Amino acid sequence: SENLFLQTYEAIRERFHETFRLLFGGGRAEIGLVDREDPLNSGLEIYVQPPGKKLENISLLSGGERSLCGIALMFATFQVKPSPFHILDEIDAALDEASIQRFVNLLVDSGRESQFLLVTHNKRTIACASSLLGVTMQESGVSSIITLRLDGQERKKDEEPIKVG
Amino acid sequence: SENLFLQTYEAIRERFHETFRLLFGGGRAEIGLVDREDPLNSGLEIYVQPPGKKLENISLLSGGERSLCGIALMFATFQVKPSPFHILDEIDAALDEASIQRFVNLLVDSGRESQFLLVTHNKRTIACASSLLGVTMQESGVSSIITLRLDGQERKKDEEPIKVG
Amino acid sequence: GFLKRIEMVGFKSFADRTSIEFVDGITALLGPNGCGKSNIVDAIKWVLGEQSVRNMRAERMEDVIFGGSEKRKALSAAEVTITITNDRGLLEVERPEIAIKRRIFRDGESEYFLNGSPARLKEIRELFHDTGIGKSAYSVMEQGRIDQVLSNKPEERRCLFEEAA
Amino acid sequence: GFLKRIEMVGFKSFADRTSIEFVDGITALLGPNGCGKSNIVDAIKWVLGEQSVRNMRAERMEDVIFGGSEKRKALSAAEVTITITNDRGLLEVERPEIAIKRRIFRDGESEYFLNGSPARLKEIRELFHDTGIGKSAYSVMEQGRIDQVLSNKPEERRCLFEEAA
Numbered sequence: 001s002e003n004l005f006l007q008t009y010e011a012i013r014e015r016f017h018e019t020f021r022l023l024f025g026g027g028r029a030e031i032g033l034v035d036r037e038d039p040l041n042s043g044l045e046i047y048v049q050p051p052g053k054k055l056e057n058i059s060l061l062s063g064g065e066r067s068l069c070g071i072a073l074m075f076a077t078f079q080v081k082p083s084p085f086h087i088l089d090e091i092d093a094a095l096d097e098a099s100i101q102r103f104v105n106l107l108v109d110s111g112r113e114s115q116f117l118l119v120t121h122n123k124r125t126i127a128c129a130s131s132l133l134g135v136t137m138q139e140s141g142v143s144s145i146i147t148l149r150l151d152g153q154e155r156k157k158d159e160e161p162i163k164v165g
Numbered sequence: 166s167e168n169l170f171l172q173t174y175e176a177i178r179e180r181f182h183e184t185f186r187l188l189f190g191g192g193r194a195e196i197g198l199v200d201r202e203d204p205l206n207s208g209l210e211i212y213v214q215p216p217g218k219k220l221e222n223i224s225l226l227s228g229g230e231r232s233l234c235g236i237a238l239m240f241a242t243f244q245v246k247p248s249p250f251h252i253l254d255e256i257d258a259a260l261d262e263a264s265i266q267r268f269v270n271l272l273v274d275s276g277r278e279s280q281f282l283l284v285t286h287n288k289r290t291i292a293c294a295s296s297l298l299g300v301t302m303q304e305s306g307v308s309s310i311i312t313l314r315l316d317g318q319e320r321k322k323d324e325e326p327i328k329v330g
Numbered sequence: 331g332f333l334k335r336i337e338m339v340g341f342k343s344f345a346d347r348t349s350i351e352f353v354d355g356i357t358a359l360l361g362p363n364g365c366g367k368s369n370i371v372d373a374i375k376w377v378l379g380e381q382s383v384r385n386m387r388a389e390r391m392e393d394v395i396f397g398g399s400e401k402r403k404a405l406s407a408a409e410v411t412i413t414i415t416n417d418r419g420l421l422e423v424e425r426p427e428i429a430i431k432r433r434i435f436r437d438g439e440s441e442y443f444l445n446g447s448p449a450r451l452k453e454i455r456e457l458f459h460d461t462g463i464g465k466s467a468y469s470v471m472e473q474g475r476i477d478q479v480l481s482n483k484p485e486e487r488r489c490l491f492e493e494a495a
Numbered sequence: 496g497f498l499k500r501i502e503m504v505g506f507k508s509f510a511d512r513t514s515i516e517f518v519d520g521i522t523a524l525l526g527p528n529g530c531g532k533s534n535i536v537d538a539i540k541w542v543l544g545e546q547s548v549r550n551m552r553a554e555r556m557e558d559v560i561f562g563g564s565e566k567r568k569a570l571s572a573a574e575v576t577i578t579i580t581n582d583r584g585l586l587e588v589e590r591p592e593i594a595i596k597r598r599i600f601r602d603g604e605s606e607y608f609l610n611g612s613p614a615r616l617k618e619i620r621e622l623f624h625d626t627g628i629g630k631s632a633y634s635v636m637e638q639g640r641i642d643q644v645l646s647n648k649p650e651e652r653r654c655l656f657e658e659a660a
């Protein structure tokens with residue numbers, strides 16, 4: 001079990017280097033065990049260096065940088081141990097334009113292997129979806145679903161949904 | 166001291182009814198003491214009814230509704246005990262278009278009495294500001310400030326800032 | 331794909347019977363604050379056996395039953411059915427599709443059904459053994475929780491890794 | 496107005512001397528992720544006497560000193576000066592303006608200056624007695640913290656009220 005943990009840990013570390021660079025457009029990220037003698041109980045240290053900045057503890061990162069870094073770690077974990085579906089509720093809320101674009105690229109890539117259900121308010125994230133579901137409360141307090149065409153307009157009953165390539 | 170707490174508590178409760186209705190465009194909000202016999206130590210219950218919905222505990226609210234409700238309580242507190250300046254860092258992050266507009270109205274109103282420094286990414290919030298400061302990292306890792314004109318463009322050295330209203 | 335369809339009635343704000351079809355790749359859920367997007371995420375967690383009321387943003391499990399609105403009365407039961415395709419033979423069964431249903435009445439316990447027949451939660455969990463589903467920290471990232479991926483406590487950061495291992 | 500100007504050098508990402516003028520009403524701070532907006536908020540808290548490193552998103556107080564970038568070396572001190580107008584006679588002094596400066600060297604303690612002369616934190620706090628400033632839960636709402644205004648624990652919700660009383 002120590003072996004299994006270490007194996008997974010090493011694999012995630014390696015993927016995290018990669019996903020971090022993809023999402024930040026450069027820089028580097030390191031994960032380390034606080035106590036190497038005791039991998040099964042040790043806490044984890046995370047140090048990152050956004051492009052052009054210096055390597056530092058994640059506590060000094062900005063709100064948006066923390067989100068992006070968390071997304072990098074989460075996607076690294078998905079790549080090591082894929083799940084058949086992933087549900088992500090507004091994880092892009094704190095990201096600015098530049099970060100969203102790189103996030104969308106990684107998402108589209110991952111979407112080829114797994115199914116993703118994303119809740120989002122962001123136009124660029126919406127633009128990469130194969131299918132759009134609008135949720136509304138036409139009647140106060142009661143939710144209903146409208147299927148939307150990919151241009152964001154309501155799809156009428158006998159229309160075919162347009163699927164993205 | 167019990168008297169002072171109760172006085173403040175009653176005042177905030179009353180203002181909270183009002184700010185909640187302004188931000189949600191209707192509905193109602195209630196605050197109650199869990200233990201009325203012991204006001205100095207009792208926890209507080211908060212029940213809200215967004216317009217058209219039913220009165221419920223705040224735990225069932227959506228992310229955006231929680232933000233808006235928190236903003237209502239915070240502004241109610243400001244009205245009871247104003248501070249000479251208020252600094253608000255991205256409090257509008259989870260709000261949708263409709264909520265942002267009502268938030269901006271309340272903010273503009275409050276900005277007549279007190280000074281506000283807001284960090285925001287939202288265009289409508291930005292549009293109500295009297296002054297815009299852009300923060301950039303022209304050199305990686307080193308921040309600097311550019312004063313922006315109210316149309317979002319950089320203001321040149323000898324230009325006058327355009328003040329709103 | 332994996333998630334094929336979800337149907338719900340009486341679950342949180344979905345008072346009326348609602349059916350949602352899922353596609354391969356990326357599906358985006360959109361709509362204003364409080365309209366029901368995260369409630370859909372809750373429904374998926376719930377039908378797959380979520381036990382913790384806090385993870386459902388509720389105080390008691392019966393809070394997930396539609397509690398009424400200004401115009402409508404509360405309902406007495408909530409029911410969610412999820413249909414999953416077994417196209418990669420991921421689940422250890424011979425069927426191409428399985429349907430899991432969970433139902434709760436007020437003051438009642440949850441009842442589970444597997445392909446229409448009563449089942450125990452234990453049987454449903456065994457179905458998903460080793461696919462990564464039903465570990466709620468892993469295939470569902472709730473609203474506002476992306477920040478906790480990079481928890482400030484080194485010991486907490488292990489959780490993601492341990493779930494993957 | 497109240498806040499007139501803030502000047503800083505060596506504070507977090509503000510390696511170079513930076514001066515920011517504040518106006519009455521609403522000022523909006525804008526810029527991409529990680530460019531320094533919240534660092535300005537931290538600077539205001541810090542110069543007014545913030546003692547908790549966690550409230551500065553740091554692990555040790557010396558973390559607020561510019562730690563270098565890819566191209567620049569770390570600096571050995573951080574200094575912030577805030578100028579406050581006393582136009583409503585809010586502060587219990589005879590001067591129209593007061594300037595508060597805080598400085599820290601690596602491996603050193605913070606030093607405070609009031610209108611250019613060394614002062615103790617206690618004197619600075621007495622200046623603000625009863626204006627609501629320096630109670631960081633009250634006049635500064637940090638990024639991501641709006642959710643805690645409506646804490647899930649009834650006992651914690653009291654904090655905002657107690658600070659106002």
Ligand SMILES: Nc1ncnc2c1ncn2[C@@H]1O[C@H](COP(=O)(O)OP(=O)(O)OP(=O)(O)O)[C@@H](O)[C@H]1O
Binds near residue numbers: 229341368398473
């Ligand atoms: N049992 C229930 N009965 C009726 N309404 C409920 C019930 N539980 C939750 N709701 C309502 O559902 C709404 C929250 O929905 P949800 O969290 O899905 O919103 P959302 O679309 O995710 O919004 P946001 O964009 O703000 O995150 C609340 O307004 C709440 O009143």
Ligand SMILES: Nc1ncnc2c1ncn2[C@@H]1O[C@H](COP(=O)(O)OP(=O)(O)OP(=O)(O)O)[C@@H](O)[C@H]1O
Binds near residue numbers: 064
């Ligand atoms: N002591 C320091 N020396 C150098 N850089 C620092 C120091 N402390 C923090 N930083 C840098 O400041 C950046 C964070 O800045 P800040 O939190 O102000 O961003 P922000 O503009 O609020 O972004 P967001 O929109 O994402 O919230 C981090 O990239 C961090 O590397």
Ligand SMILES: [Mg+2]
Binds near residue numbers: 227228229367368473
């Ligand atoms: Mg939501």
Ligand SMILES: [Mg+2]
Binds near residue numbers: 063064254534638
């Ligand atoms: Mg910030």
